[in-house]
Amino acid sequence: MSDSFFGYAGQFLRVDLSAGEISAQPISPDFAAKWLGGTGFGAKVLSDEVPAGVAWDHPQNRVIVASGPLGATKVSGTGTFSVVFKGPMTNMAGASQASGFLGAFLKFAGFDGVVVQGAASDWCYLFIHDGQAELHDARHLVGMDTWEVEDAIAQELGVRPSRISVYSIGLAGENQVRYAALVGDKGHVAAHNGIGAVLGAKKLKAIVVSRGSQQVAISDVEHVEEGANQLRDHAKTKLAGGLIYKYGTGGQLPGLYATGMLPIKNYTTNVFPLYNSLSGQTLRETFETHPHPCWACNMHVKMVKITEGPNAGFESEEPELEGLNGWGSQIGNSDLEGVIVLQDLTDRLGLDLNESTWTVGWLMECVEKGIITHADLDGIELTWGNVPAVEALLHKIARREGCGNWLAEGVMRASAKIGGEAPNLGVYTLKGASPREHDHRARWYELLDTCLSNTSTIEASFGMPPDLQGYPKLTDPFSPEQVSTVNAVTGGWRQFEDCLGICRFCSANPMAVLEAVNGVTGWQLGVADALTIGQRVINQLRIFNFRHGLDPKLEAPSPRYQSTPQDGPAQGRAFSENFEWMKRNYWQKMGWDTETGKPLPETLERLGLGELVAELY
Numbered sequence: 001m002s003d004s005f006f007g008y009a010g011q012f013l014r015v016d017l018s019a020g021e022i023s024a025q026p027i028s029p030d031f032a033a034k035w036l037g038g039t040g041f042g043a044k045v046l047s048d049e050v051p052a053g054v055a056w057d058h059p060q061n062r063v064i065v066a067s068g069p070l071g072a073t074k075v076s077g078t079g080t081f082s083v084v085f086k087g088p089m090t091n092m093a094g095a096s097q098a099s100g101f102l103g104a105f106l107k108f109a110g111f112d113g114v115v116v117q118g119a120a121s122d123w124c125y126l127f128i129h130d131g132q133a134e135l136h137d138a139r140h141l142v143g144m145d146t147w148e149v150e151d152a153i154a155q156e157l158g159v160r161p162s163r164i165s166v167y168s169i170g171l172a173g174e175n176q177v178r179y180a181a182l183v184g185d186k187g188h189v190a191a192h193n194g195i196g197a198v199l200g201a202k203k204l205k206a207i208v209v210s211r212g213s214q215q216v217a218i219s220d221v222e223h224v225e226e227g228a229n230q231l232r233d234h235a236k237t238k239l240a241g242g243l244i245y246k247y248g249t250g251g252q253l254p255g256l257y258a259t260g261m262l263p264i265k266n267y268t269t270n271v272f273p274l275y276n277s278l279s280g281q282t283l284r285e286t287f288e289t290h291p292h293p294c295w296a297c298n299m300h301v302k303m304v305k306i307t308e309g310p311n312a313g314f315e316s317e318e319p320e321l322e323g324l325n326g327w328g329s330q331i332g333n334s335d336l337e338g339v340i341v342l343q344d345l346t347d348r349l350g351l352d353l354n355e356s357t358w359t360v361g362w363l364m365e366c367v368e369k370g371i372i373t374h375a376d377l378d379g380i381e382l383t384w385g386n387v388p389a390v391e392a393l394l395h396k397i398a399r400r401e402g403c404g405n406w407l408a409e410g411v412m413r414a415s416a417k418i419g420g421e422a423p424n425l426g427v428y429t430l431k432g433a434s435p436r437e438h439d440h441r442a443r444w445y446e447l448l449d450t451c452l453s454n455t456s457t458i459e460a461s462f463g464m465p466p467d468l469q470g471y472p473k474l475t476d477p478f479s480p481e482q483v484s485t486v487n488a489v490t491g492g493w494r495q496f497e498d499c500l501g502i503c504r505f506c507s508a509n510p511m512a513v514l515e516a517v518n519g520v521t522g523w524q525l526g527v528a529d530a531l532t533i534g535q536r537v538i539n540q541l542r543i544f545n546f547r548h549g550l551d552p553k554l555e556a557p558s559p560r561y562q563s564t565p566q567d568g569p570a571q572g573r574a575f576s577e578n579f580e581w582m583k584r585n586y587w588q589k590m591g592w593d594t595e596t597g598k599p600l601p602e603t604l605e606r607l608g609l610g611e612l613v614a615e616l617y
Contacts, residue, residue, distance in 0.1 A: 005029050006219040007069030007520040008037075013111045013133055015126060017202055018059055018118030022133050027112060033523070034608065036499035036533055037068025039095045039455075041113050042084025043540045046093060049117070052547045056088045056194070057176065057201035059119040065207065066113030067103035068501030072216045072295070075228040075516050076235070077503030079104040079165075079295025087193030087456065088178040089355070089410055089433040092545040094193030095455040099503045100185030102165040104295040105209040107216055107501075120203040125153065125168070129210035138205040145348035146170045146183040149206055159210065168206035169196040170350025171398040176200045177408040179355035179433075183347050186303075187317025188294070191352035193433060193456040219522030227516030232298045234509040243280075244505060245300060249321035250280025256325070260442035260570035263330045265384060266361035267427060267439060267560055270568025274334035278324045283336060292317055299505055306337055316344035322437040326357030330437060331364060332384030342390055349398040356397070358411050358434040360390055362426045371422050378402040410434065412558070427561045430554040431456070441563065442570035444483045445474070448582055452555050454541040463493035464510045468527050478570075480578040481585065488589035492534025499533065535590075536607040539599045542592075543612050552597040555583070 004010040012025045027041075035044045042064035054060045064084045071078050081103035087094030106113065110131040123138040141149050149168040154161040167184030173196030180196025183189050199205075218224055236245045243251035256262040257275040264272045276282060289302040302318040319327070323343040327333060346353050360382070366372040367382050374381050378396065380403075382389045396404030407414050411426040411434050428434045433456040440447035445461040453459035466486050467473055474486045497507050500517065507513050514525055525533075542550075556562075562576040584594045591603030601613045 004217055005032070006217050006522050008032050009107055009110050009112045009214065009216075011111060013114045013128065015114060015116045015133070015135075016118045017116065017120040017124070017135070017204060020120075020135060022135070024111075025115075032069070034533075034536070036496070037071070037112060038066050038082035038097075038499040038501055039084055039495055040499040040533065040537045041066040042082060042095060043093070043537050043544070045115055046084050046086065047540055047544045050086055050544075054086065056086045056091060056198055059202070060117065061086050061198060061201075063116040063195070063198055063202070064113060065102075065106075065116075067106050068499050069517060069520050071501030072104035072107035073218065073224060073228075073516070073520060074296055075224065075502060075506070076232055076296050076298040077294060077506030078501055079297075080501050080503045081106065082498050082501075083182065083190050083195055085193075085195055085198050086548065087195065088176075088197050089193045090431045090456050092431070092456075092548050092550060093454055093541045094195060095498065095541070096190040096192045096195060096457070097498055097504075098167070098182070098184065098188045098190040099294040099297075100165060100188035101211075101295050102167055102184060102207070102209055103501045105165045105211045108214050109209055109212040110214045114207070116202065116204065119201060123203050123205050125206035125208055126204065127157070127208045127210070130212050131214070141168075141205050142174060143171065146350050147186060147348055150184070150186065153206065153208055157208075157210075163211050165209045166206055168350070169199050170348060172196055172350040172408075173200040174205075175398065175400045175408070177351065177397060177400065178410050178413070179352040181350050181352045183350050185294070187292070187347055189347060189353070191354065194352070196350050216520070218520050220519040223519030224516050227512045227514075227519055230512035231506055231509055231516065234512065235299060235506060239505065239508045247280035247284055248300070248302065248318055249505070250278075250283055250319065250324045252321055253279040253324055254281075256321075256438065258569065260565060260568045261439050263325055263437055263439045265332050266330065266358075266365045266425065267441070267563060268365060270439065270442075270565050270570065272329045275329060277334045278328040278336055278339065280321075280324070283318065283324075286336065287340075289318065294503065297503070297506070299503070304340060306340065309337065311337060311341060314341065314344075316340055317347070319343045323353055326353055326437040327390075330357050330361045331390065333387060334385070335387065338387035342387060342394075345391060345394055349394060351394065351398060354437050355410050355434045356394065357437055358427050359397075359407055359414065360393065362411050362415065363393075363407070365425055366418070366422055369421075371418065371420065371425075376403060424559040426558055428558045429561070430556045430558065433457070435561070439565075439570075440561070441565050441573065441575055442477075442568075444477060444575055444582075445487055447557065447561070447575055448484060448579070448586065449487055451557050451579075452583060452586060454538060454545050458494065459538060460487045460491035460494060463497065464490050464527075466490050468510060469531070478573050480582045484582040484585040485589060488586050490531070491590060492531035492538060494534065495537040496530040496534035499537065532607065536609065539604060539607055539609055540612075542599060543609070543615065546598065546616065555597065
């Protein structure tokens, strides 16, 4: 056991599945100060240990699961963890976060993170507890969905489910669906870039952490509590005007519709009169709910129960905004009960909701236009809003059965297989992954960010007010100069957050976040310090991606993704006409070469990454 220091357990857990060996590796205060935790730890380990030529499904690929200095504190939402790996959707770096309890329980077990390498000879799960860990046989868990796995492992270990955090892969991960997810704590998901497929290739069915007795050393309890109180008050009254606190993330749905950001029928329109039937407000007024909080959470996350009709008694975690969007308006469905059922099935099968919903919406449009027939879908009559047909299709995808085998490749690859007009109808980036479930044509900062991100999802957008750095606020969301500049000058804050072990919905007040971090660690970080740490992570991941074949020409949206809305609030706003200029302006302000997108030597030197200059130049 290594010595801990303020905010840290002081060690990683190393798991070699090929050799069946587990060991502890100390981390130094200097390493923690430079890379902070979460995505930062993961970016550094991934870059150091996964050389060019290692495929996403190769045993030499790494999966790094890590908390951060806020993990397991009294600050709301600090059960969050980050998972970093090379993923199958882009064949480059993936980084995703999930809340719940695993991040906090890792710290209580005496570890800041876990590094998994190799591949097991047969299915196993990792059990971490009281400063130690072992691999258990998981052959009996194969075929179980993610909720069933949680219950089975709790029973097997003889513990109350509340005393362990279980994150597992479903059938999708077992069958290496490219967009398979890692799902745990009954409804929390790390998804982007196919982490479930990577774990499936390693035959690691689950990661299980028992709540231990070790405590997180805190430098200044009073300052931590002050930061926590400020964050709670901000979430309650200022985050989305208090809508998220009151109604969950789905409370934002009417606002998305009003601004043209609600995805509707695969971007074919921005008009959906029944949008309000899908809102968080309607959900909580219609169904029975009860609390389902994460570690130390103040955000009123709920479980939802259907009390009437054919699904009476059905209970699941309340759909988040992207679930309401994706299994609602995106597929032409206004039945909220159907959304609940589909999101639950997606999680249980272990599928990334975003890629799943873009795939299904694309298919529905292709069927409507005669590009794909019902026979191509093994007889499934996939029409707009047809929830039972979607259920049947998801089962096929998770099992790679029939048409599910090529649909398991995601929108970009599936549309390329069909050919003709099909690739022009899909919503995806040319690197291979689809975006979050919004209509980014009315949200240019996120469309730009998604295309240029190094993690397959957002990396730099709308993280902090630019005026905290002395820059003008974003006043025109359709200004190419403002959007690309603000993304660049605040770029780094989102990655800083993802290093901390805190939920983004609980960290929306940057100054309060810094107060809490400094209170825990005893440091004196300011806004500029935080941005530097985040930019270091971004640049480290970018170097990794260049090493693994990044072509900057593919940092671009598909034709449909960058199409101009033909109706609705963003009608006529043409992102495509401005994209190339915005990309180069962003690169320039990030300190990258404006022709190649490569970080300049002086940028890498400034960020303490000078050893990487020779690799690029």
